[in-house]
Amino acid sequence: MSHGGNVKTSPAIVIEEPANDKADVSVVRQRIDEIDQRIIGLIHTRKVMSQQVQRTRIDAGGQRVEPIREAAITKNYCAPFGEAGSALAAALLRICRGQHATQLPDKGGR
Numbered sequence: 001m002s003h004g005g006n007v008k009t010s011p012a013i014v015i016e017e018p019a020n021d022k023a024d025v026s027v028v029r030q031r032i033d034e035i036d037q038r039i040i041g042l043i044h045t046r047k048v049m050s051q052q053v054q055r056t057r058i059d060a061g062g063q064r065v066e067p068i069r070e071a072a073i074t075k076n077y078c079a080p081f082g083e084a085g086s087a088l089a090a091a092l093l094r095i096c097r098g099q100h101a102t103q104l105p106d107k108g109g110r
């Protein structure tokens with residue numbers, strides 16, 4: 001597979017982008033899985049940093065959640081992805097507040 005240009009996702013992260021030639025599905029899927037692992041790693045790092053800010057604010061007598069800041073973050077995700085970006089931001093903020101289940105519930109559903 002030949003490679004096209006790079007996609008610059010942030011000042012720190014550059015992901016190689018394949019050219020539009022015929023895709024080898026298993027190869028592309030492998031790269032997608034790698035990207036997902038990097039995204040998951042970044043989310044873990046984001047959560048640690050977010051919780052530092054939350055802890056600092058709580059220790060100073062404030063609230064964990066700051067709605068104005070969350071609205072600004074949601075706007076950042078809405079700009080490129082619309083409604084789905086808004087949902088993505090909501091999920092991300094929920095994870096970073098520690099309000100997510102770490103495992104799926106059993107199939108019996110309790």
Ligand SMILES: C=C(O[C@@H]1C=C(C(=O)O)C=C[C@H]1O)C(=O)O
Pocket residue numbers: 049050051053054064065066067069070073092093096097
């Ligand atoms: C990390 C903060 O605390 C909370 C978590 C946020 C986040 O994960 O980005 C944003 C706003 C707050 O609800 C912050 O205020 O910056």
